[in-house]
Amino acid sequence: MRTFTIPLTPPYSFERLLQRLQTHPDPQLEVQPENGLLRRVFRVGTRPVLTRVQFVGELEKPALQIETSSSLSAAEQQELERTIRHVFSADLDLLPIYEQMREEPELAVLVKRFRGLRLMHDSDLFQSMVKTIIGQQINLTFAANLTQRLLTLAGDEVEDENGVKFLAFPTAESVARLSVEELRPLQFSQRKAEYIIDYARAIVDGKVDLERLWTMEDEEIIAHLTALRGIGRWTVECMLMFGMGRPDLLPAADIGLRNGIWLVYNRDTKPDEAEIRRIGERWAPWRSIYSLYIWEAVGAVKRKEVWEE
DNA sequence: GTCCAGGGTATAT
DNA sequence: ATATACCATGGA
Numbered sequence: 001m002r003t004f005t006i007p008l009t010p011p012y013s014f015e016r017l018l019q020r021l022q023t024h025p026d027p028q029l030e031v032q033p034e035n036g037l038l039r040r041v042f043r044v045g046t047r048p049v050l051t052r053v054q055f056v057g058e059l060e061k062p063a064l065q066i067e068t069s070s071s072l073s074a075a076e077q078q079e080l081e082r083t084i085r086h087v088f089s090a091d092l093d094l095l096p097i098y099e100q101m102r103e104e105p106e107l108a109v110l111v112k113r114f115r116g117l118r119l120m121h122d123s124d125l126f127q128s129m130v131k132t133i134i135g136q137q138i139n140l141t142f143a144a145n146l147t148q149r150l151l152t153l154a155g156d157e158v159e160d161e162n163g164v165k166f167l168a169f170p171t172a173e174s175v176a177r178l179s180v181e182e183l184r185p186l187q188f189s190q191r192k193a194e195y196i197i198d199y200a201r202a203i204v205d206g207k208v209d210l211e212r213l214w215t216m217e218d219e220e221i222i223a224h225l226t227a228l229r230g231i232g233r234w235t236v237e238c239m240l241m242f243g244m245g246r247p248d249l250l251p252a253a254d255i256g257l258r259n260g261i262w263l264v265y266n267r268d269t270k271p272d273e274a275e276i277r278r279i280g281e282r283w284a285p286w287r288s289i290y291s292l293y294i295w296e297a298v299g300a301v302k303r304k305e306v307w308e309e
Numbered sequence: 310g311t312c313c314a315g316g317g318t319a320t321a322t
Numbered sequence: 323a324t325a326t327a328c329c330a331t332g333g334a
Binding site for chain 1: 328329330331332333
């Protein structure tokens, strides 16, 4: 079976998802906004499978229609479906979270404006961490450029029926085989190149077991991974949030979050990390979703969306 | 030209 | 313990 449908939990705004992609470029995704269509490669096991994801239905009755370029066994299709449900945050019920967010007037505006917005998660924890390390300190455009160059250097190529090429994110094994000298010409800093390669080697050597992370608590994972050089608290918080889909993370060191809180709460100064953690206490146990909506307020301003009412 | 981007580490006090 | 320099580049 090459085509199947995945029902989504309403409300689900595919439009907001596409708008977020404008300010958060993803080199793995081909986007055809006019058709509500995305294409990218997902790995099933280790095999890269080119997949077409089309949004069908509407905000309050949404679904995804999936089509793969090669045929899959029943077990493979089940695995792909699980991955896609995770990536598109298909099962999160936003309504109880909205109830809580509406308790703050500054956030009630965001609930109304961004109804149905969810996070797009990373499809696996290796790429989640690598992309987060790449994103440390630099702007999103440059980060996307670096990720694209890493894909070109070490990713696996897949072609569609017309010979259009797509790249699957490199495996830990292929990144572990790279040298710093290969990443430097791609404009990775010396340190960043070392961090990424060291991380891939820790996985290949079995010093880090990504599967085991799914059985661990947030703080346990933070303690475990920040022991690695180049991986600080912010990086693990992002991996927990974007990679694992954990609901209650607050990357308080994040510059975007600082700017967002400054904007949304209309403060006269940017809050520091301690201040953000204090404000975020009342967002528990949904701090990840609150963070997303705060970030997207900044995104809307960058896109020059009219910000009124 | 300057400053800032979804930070983290190394070094100096 | 806390402060500062540094990374590498693009866009405002």
